[in-house]
Amino acid sequence: MVSARLAVLAVAAASIFNGVCALPQAMDKRMATVTQVVRPVVKVFVVVDQDGNTISYSRSTVQPDATPSPKPRRRKSKTSATTTTPPAPALDIVETSAPAPAQTSQSSGGSTDPAPVADGKLGxxxxxxxxxxxxxxxxxxxxxxxxxxxxxxxxxxxxxxxxxxxxxxxxxxxxxxxxxxxxxxxxxxxxxxxxxxxxxxxxxxxxxxxxxxxxxxxxxxxxxxxxxxxxxxxxxxxxxxxxxxxxxxxxxxxxxxxxxxxxxxxxxxxxxxxxxxxxxxxxxxxxxxxxxxxxxxxxxxxxxxxxxxxxxxxxxxxxxxxxxxxxxxxxxxxxxxxxxxxxxxxxxxxxxxxxxxxxxxxxxxxxxxxxxxxxxxxxxxxxxxxxxxxxxxxx
Structure with missing residues (x-):
């Protein structure tokens, strides 16, 4: 078994990001909780300030031998207007056609070959x-x-x-x-x-x-x-x-x-x-x-x-x-x-x-x-x- 150290998982109140999801009229302010776990873990922090207007969230996989990281500090969010995506250069991977959408359950058949992808995209x-x-x-x-x-x-x-x-x-x-x-x-x-x-x-x-x-x-x-x-x-x-x-x-x-x-x-x-x-x-x-x-x-x-x-x-x-x-x-x-x-x-x-x-x-x-x-x-x-x-x- 891989050796493990204790790590800390903290979950606090939800946050918003400008331009996509609307702020609910009442912000649910839940106090942070701490749970000790073993093995590589995923740490999730979602933080608001006392006024309910700070953005900060994290979601981190932690290796078993990693030192537990500190709790996030509260900080004011920086919002920005929605922008238009600039033209992106192609990756140096060239194949053909578009990928099929992912399925939600495993099938018993199908090819072991990956789906072909469009030029410049890995899919x-x-x-x-x-x-x-x-x-x-x-x-x-x-x-x-x-x-x-x-x-x-x-x-x-x-x-x-x-x-x-x-x-x-x-x-x-x-x-x-x-x-x-x-x-x-x-x-x-x-x-x-x-x-x-x-x-x-x-x-x-x-x-x-x-x-x-x-x-x-x-x-x-x-x-x-x-x-x-x-x-x-x-x-x-x-x-x-x-x-x-x-x-x-x-x-x-x-x-x-x-x-x-x-x-x-x-x-x-x-x-x-x-x-x-x-x-x-x-x-x-x-x-x-x-x-x-x-x-x-x-x-x-x-x-x-x-x-x-x-x-x-x-x-x-x-x-x-x-x-x-x-x-x-x-x-x-x-x-x-x-x-x-x-x-x-x-x-x-x-x-x-x-x-x-x-x-x-x-x-x-x-x-x-x-x-x-x-x-x-x-x-x-x-x-x-x-x-x-x-x-x-x-x-």
Whole structure:
């Protein structure tokens, strides 16, 4: 079993974002609660000030050995008018036709080939978790069988996302994905200090080489993108500027290292979308910009408004990053069960509606997540219930 440290999960009152979801007449002000959990967890902060007009939310996956991050400080929001998306450059991935919309349940048939995508776009991706519900690592055979099921589900997935290097997940997931013609977005999660970062970077490179040996592949073309950190700025709002600087430095080191190994794709940092307005340098050096965006956690957006939420705020970040970048949403979704957050109601019909709206409003994006994740904390109740394909076959 992977060792674990306690982490902190805090949930506070809902917030709004200008231009998409209307402010309800009465703001529900709930006090923050704290729950201790084990294993990698997802931390969710949704914060308002005493006047009910501050925006701040976060949603962060935390590795088991990571130091718990501090509670977010209350801060005044910065609103901006809705903008028009500048022309985005094409990614260096060229295929054909448009992706099929994601399905809400796993089918027994279907091709193991990914859905073809339009020129310059990677299409639809999905997050894959390497942990059993009992917090044990999934072995190589389990990863292979589950990724085979994802590829055959009829959902039209072209790529997978993983967040770290523990559980041999890079070697196992990349090998299975390449066997089923899927690309993979890799992540370096542990960026607390130089030693943790360097260890993860070394492991990532080593495990990609293991996957190459297992599949006979000679290059890194099956790696879609690499993210250094996930929502790290959002976990450290009181030290955001220094955190941004450190992340950009780590991304530069990663870029140099993997390019020396033959990788030619984008390397960047992934964070909650609101931070790219304050720190546009997070858009990075490469063509691609990866952001996380969850309408559900706004709390004042019902599922019917989620497509407009995604499209509008994606345009804002595209404007912040500039026309020479292509901004994609690297994590979004809607829970299929659990408690409501304001007017955001979880459920299978709502999740199905979200999938259709996301497909109508986005080109390249990543859904959270392939299977429900029982290893996550039970509080808030939605955290275990984002699976597009239901429960993991292996649990």
């Amino acid at each position: 639809l991706g999905i997050v894959y978790s390497p942990y059993h519900d009992n917090q044990m690592c999934k072995d190589t055979a389990t990863v292979e069988s589950e990724i085979a099921a994802i590829a055959a589900s009829g959902g039209g997935y072209n790529w997978l996302r993983i967040y770290g290097v523990d559980c041999d997940q890079v070697a196992n997931v990349v090998t299975a994905a390449w066997n089923h013609q899927l690309k993979v977005m890799l992540g370096i999660y542990n960026v607390e200090d130089d030693a943790a970062f360097n260890a993860d970077l070394s492991s990532l490179v080593s495990q990609v080489k293991t996957a190459m040996t297992a599949t006979g592949k000679k290059d890194w073309s099956g790696i879609a993108f690499i993210s250094v950190g996930n929502e790290v700025v959002n976990q450290n709002p009181g030290n955001a500027e220094a955190t941004v600087s450190k992340l950009l430095s780590y991304a530069a080191i990663t870029r140099k290292t993997v390019q020396a190994e033959g990788y030619t794709g984008s390397v960047g940092n992934t964070d909650v979308w609101i931070w790219y307005k304050t720190y546009p340098q997070l858009c990075g050096e490469d063509n691609l910009v990866m952001i996380n965006m969850h309408p559900f956690f706004d709390g004042n957006c019902d599922v019917a408004s989620s497509g407009a939420f995604l499209k509008t705020h994606l345009a804002e970040i595209q404007a912040a990053c500039g026309a020479d970048k292509q901004v994609i949403i690297s994590e979004t979704g809607w829970p299929n069960a659990g408690d409501a957050m304001g007017v955001a109601i979880p459920g299978q019909p709502e999740q199905a509606q979200f999938l259709q709206l996301a497909a109508s409003n986005l080109d390249t994006y990543m859904l959270l997540t392939a299977y429900d994740e029982g290893w996550k904390p039970a509080t808030p109740s939605v955290e275990r219930h984002w699976g597009i394909l239901g429960s993991s076959p292996s649990h």
